[in-house]
Amino acid sequence: MGRKFIDCRAFPSEMNCSLTIIADTERELVDAAVQHAVAVHGHQDTPELRDQIRGAIKDGMPPEEAPSRAV
Template structure:
């Protein structure tokens, strides 16, 4: 099983967050991403947030260069 990641640089934010979170399992990654979203970005831990985060999980490692941000 390969690494999985979520890259905060792909989403617009006022703070231009440059965090990328990686883990060996989707569950571990999801928990870390939820904690980041709640503590750093002020989101509420809701089923909708978890579904959104689950939908943006990618296989592999985040790129070194920041991807273009979503509009």
């Protein structure tokens, strides 16, 4: 089982958030990313948000260079 990550730099935000969250399991990663999205970005913890986060998970380790932001 490899590492998984989600990179806030890939998403548009007013604060240009640069946080990357890395975990060994999808569940742990989704839970941490939801906590971040709610606390920092003001999102609501909904099934839709969790689905969006699951869809943005990548395998491996994040690149040092910031990815281009989604539209």
